Amino acid sequence: MRHLPIGSLVYEFSRHLEPRARVGPGETLVVASEDALSGQIRTDADRRDKAAVPYSNPLNGPIFVEGAEPGDALAVTIREIRPSIGQCATRTADPRQLCEWLGTEVPHGTHVCAIKDGLIHWSDAIAIPYAPMLGCIGTAPDWGAPTTAPAGNHGGNLDLIEVCPGNTVVLPVFVPGGLLYLGDAHAAMGHGELSATGLEMPAESTITVDLRKGPKIPGPRVEGPGEIMAVATGCPAERSMAEAFARLILWMEAEFGWDRWRAYDLLTHVARISVGYYGIGTVGVKVDRRYLGGGG
Known part of the structure; x- marks a missing residue:
């Protein structure tokens, strides 16, 4: 099985980058990804330094799918998402819209949790079931290069818990080869991703990429059993x-x-x-x- 290691961190779904891998329809590969915090938080003492790395949700890719043409769709089945370092991290430094009610004097709230035996050890008293998903997955549009902050008809920063092992994410193809990107793995996440940070982790995602020839779909779909x-x-x-x-x-x-x-x-x-x-x-x-x- 092919393995795509982490290369230069990418923060756009761009059609202008050279493919990091070329695959045929039906091929399975393992894709490594850094966490959404760009690897800056590994202990509770670490801080997110946006001066050094201003962007979030780095991707691995693009992956060129042989035979994919505009109007087709890529069907990406997620087989497995494994934590790379046995831990995940979150932070609560950006309450954003909640400031109206909670105030603005929020602690940084860096929080690193071990992942062991199918559980995320959030505290001595609380363990959260390990339920991995991919926050970001998408193809390259034929116009512009959206960042990893929003989502769109190409996919992007979906942050939906259904983008998980056992399900297939179906994405429109806009350019030859589709140019698939993915990253932003979470060990678990609640609906709404309240603090804008899930339980972020570097990961290795095993995926199978299939090609569906037309008709064109309007945006992302998720198919499960x-x-x-x-x-x-x-x-x-x-x-x-x-x-x-x-x-x-x-x-x-x-x-x-x-x-x-x-x-x-x-x-x-x-x-x-x-x-x-x-x-x-x-x-x-x-x-x-x-x-x-x-x-x-």
């Missing part, structure tokens, strides 16, 4: 929620034989919502696969 999810992003989050619902409805119509208005009715009663980082309004809307065969 038990559910499917459409994603939209942007503020206000209410609009993203509506767009994600619409994308799921049209997906159900195009691929599962549903009448759009019957799907609209059904989702009113059975859909569920997943929220990425609340500051950028990323929303996933999902439905259990058991409903998809009901037709419309």
Whole structure:
């Protein structure tokens, strides 16, 4: 199995960089990534130094997928996400919108946690189940080079807990080869990523990259054994929620034989919502696969 080690840290989903790897459809590889804090916090005494490294969420890539052309999609199945150094880190230095209620005198709050025996040892009294996911995954757009701060139709900083082992992330292709990037692994994260920092960790992610030839999809999707999810992003989050619902409805119509208005009715009663980082309004809307065969 091929291994893609960490190279120069990349903070954009750029079509201008030379591929770090070329893979054929169906190929599996292990991709190493640095944590979202750019490796600056390894102990509770460390501090995030944005003067030295101003950006967050470094990526590994791009990965060129042979045969991928604009209008296709990459289907990236996440097989495993392993911590590279047996620990994760978080910080609470940026309360942002919460300052209105919590105040601005916030301690730096650097917090390093050991990962052992399937648990994240948050404190002597609290252990959190290890539930890894990738905060950032995406392809390179054909116009501009979005950073690793926002999300968009190319993917990006999705911060959705469903981007996890066992699921497949489906991403639009905008340029030849797709140019896949990934990084920002979390040992676990709650919905909304409240402090804008999950339990960040350097990691090795085992992925299988498949190619789907058209029709073009409007944005990221997540497919799991038990559910499917459409994603939209942007503020206000209410609009993203509506767009994600619409994308799921049209997906159900195009691929599962549903009448759009019957799907609209059904989702009113059975859909569920997943929220990425609340500051950028990323929303996933999902439905259990058991409903998809009901037709419309």
